[in-house]
Amino acid sequence: MSSIRLPFWLLVFTAALWPHAVNARRSYDYGADTSSILKRQIPGIYPVTGIPTGQGPGGSVPLRQEIRTLEQDPTTWTLYILALDFMQYTNQSELLSWYQVAGIHGRPFEPYDNVQPTSGNGHNGYCTHVSILFPCWHRPYLALYEQVLYDLIQNIASMWPAGATRDQYVAAAVNFRIPYWDWAAHPPAGQSILPSSIGGSPTVTVDGPSGEQLIANPLWDYEFKPLDISQGGLPDAPFNQWRTTMRYPTTKDGSAVSQNNIMMQQLDNNANSLRSRLFNLFTSSQSYSQFSNEAWYNGVDPSSGHDSIESVHDQIHGLTGGGGHMTYIEYSSFDPIFFLHHAMVDRCFAMWQVMYPQTYVVSEPARYSSFTNSAGGMQTSSSDLTPFYRDTNGDFWTPDSVRTTETFGYAYPETANAPGADLFTQVVIAINNLYGASSTAQKRDGSLGSSTVQRREPGTQYSEWIANIKVEKYALGEPFFINLSIGDNFVGSHFVFTKAATSDCSTCDPNQFIRASIPITDALMSETSCGKLASMQPADVKPFLASNLKYTLTRVDSQEVEDGEVPSLTITIVSANVTAPVDECQLPVWGEVVGHLISKGAE
């Protein structure tokens, strides 16, 4: 467990010369005509079927692995990189090209597979945000993406010359499932939360059917081919300037390059906060309505958790975008990191479903319009998840029909349903070990949790402190960060994820509130250890926070927002006595959540 393993990327990736513009980008040359691959053979409906082949451990369906784990399997990794490359270089007019599949989510606001917009909604993507459908809609979306890569991989594996090597690739191909990127677990010792395969180099050497070649790294960015700046493409600045997807772009013109090194720092700065946030979400959020999406509505029950998987997901969009594509709802999915991130979101959903199997979609009105839904229209467990066809009759997937991942032929390591498996315990152990702070938790590198050990002894009570945020999503008509600090120490932040200011948001309800939480327990613990705070009890913490907790609002371009510009913002400090689990098979038990301080205004 604790031995140091040479990371596989050292063997695969060329020396990192970033930030560095990529001239002479190239795709893998198979030395053969591959133009018929990914062309849809039969016109008509293209259903999302899931993948019927392969076998996972102990007879479960095949697993979506964490990206660093997948990388340890050079055969499957090579197929994955080649398939991404192929999809990205497929003509943008093809239904199964990167451009078209990514384009379902937001821009270019064109019908996919001929699924037309409903009246007045043509200036939206299909994706459903701040919606009871949020985790459900993204499930068949990822299944479509996975299916396209899977089909490509079967073709690619068969291109090796006949023999043992080809047999090995063909055998690996049937088990292929897309990886997820765990942005919350401790990374391997000495490494960043951001895997080098994603942000380490703009090029990659891949040993494919025609030998070793240096190609553009398909996890680094996507190059538009060509960049369509017409009304039916990406007409608004700066997206009409950027020929590739951007992360922390240096400029807003065509000379921009990505700064993955800044993205890495930002993710690492926020890693502890994300980990606690996910742990709190998993252990305290018990109702699907509250877990699934960030909408604030009358009747939100603070004792069932104030955060949501969508809110946590928003923070990753902010941290990976830095003003580039991931920062904006309607451009984000072109960046290859989008699908790695959303596979993680789907995994969190699947793990949460194992713990709380009884609760699911209830009818709620849509808060915002999408390509086929109007704001205010009812969304239910039998709503169509457009444009994802279930069969060639024209039926769509619905929340009821996407409730388990096995429907699409995959599971995650924690949800692998082998005969005899105790799924609940399997998931709880993973949550404690990967995201928990109790002393039973082991980090991924095998070491025990360090500074956190003393205060969360098994079976004892500790005080969990949280800042609950309530704010209008379109308060600024553009995305922004809400940051908390104690004195000069950064405590955590939340990113309010919106469309770009240039987008038509005439139907975006400016008064729709969203929810999010920032854990502050760790920050308070540090204050007690250096003597500035006497105890974690409310009698000490309340006056301490009243004079030391500050918040700032920052726009994506780092400009600070003046106090008073977001009058809808409320930050409520709450605490609960939590009993740490006695062992890794139990969840912590949350006591009553008590409110203490409100930043301003009133709930």
Ligand SMILES: *[C@@H]1O[C@H](CO)[C@@H](O)[C@H](O)[C@H]1NC(C)=O
């Ligand atoms: C993509 O296909 C379209 C339609 O067949 C064709 O007009 C266009 O030239 C192709 N684009 C590229 C870059 O090959």
Ligand SMILES: *[C@@H]1O[C@H](CO)[C@@H](O)[C@H](O)[C@H]1NC(C)=O
């Ligand atoms: C707020 O946090 C975000 C994300 O961590 C960061 O990019 C931004 O610079 C911070 N703003 C301030 C004023 O510190």
Ligand SMILES: *[C@@H]1O[C@H](CO)[C@@H](O)[C@H](O)[C@H]1NC(C)=O
């Ligand atoms: C936790 O328990 C203590 C003592 O039983 C009590 O004083 C406090 O108000 C409780 N609530 C917490 C964290 O905040």
Ligand SMILES: [Cu+2]
């Ligand atoms: Cu997203």
